[in-house]
């Protein structure tokens with residue numbers, strides 16, 4: 001019987017391997033769940049399986065490299081067949097919150113360049129309404145405080161409130177692979193994620209937000225009762 005969170009993540013990652021065909025151009029996600037997938041893919045590659053992968057973060061690039069997985073940049077491979085990535089939250093409509101690990105911008109660029117995005121997660125990430133996990137919003141370093149005020153104002157217009165915190169690593173602000181800051185927005189339940197997404201992208205200092213809407217084609221979710229797939233991984 002599957003028990004620990006790590007076992008659940010690995011079980012989801014294992015099932016997602018079924019969606020990978022030889023010769024595919026693959027996007028590799030970031031985070032502890034995606035790391036299980038990369039690890040399992042590495043074992044397949046060692047056994048002779050051929051794929052070329054584009055990592056969504058430096059962390060994932062280093063892991064994949066250490067496992068001997070063939071890598072390319074997104075400039076070299078601008079169209080991908082499939083991206084497999086984790087998520088901080090997903091709902092029944094396969095809408096996601098991502099960015100807990102700070103990789104949301106590259107993750108979204110890579111997912112958008114992929115024909116399909118398959119998300120792997122344990123059941124704890126499944127929510128009725130997105131927003132339990134504070135929404136990460138990646139912002140330019142220039143004028144960060146001004147951008148933060150605009151994010152807060154935009155949320156208020158939509159009837160949302162709650163702390164907007166600059167993500168920190170120790171004393172200093174956290175800096176993403178792209179060199180940006182991240183705001184963690186604890187707005188609580190997001191009844192209209194599409195409206196919030198539209199409002200956030202209209203703020204000039206916002207580089208990207210962690211709402212992935214209409215991007216995932218399937219979520220492979222592992223619980224103590226087994227692993228199931230929501231949505232369609234094909235087509």
Ligand SMILES: O=C[C@H](O)[C@H](O)[C@H](O)COP(=O)(O)O
Pocket residue numbers: 029030031032033034085086087088097098099100101102103104107
């Ligand atoms: O920026 C990080 C990513 O969006 C991750 O995929 C997300 O935070 C989920 O990570 P984990 O699998 O570690 O919960």
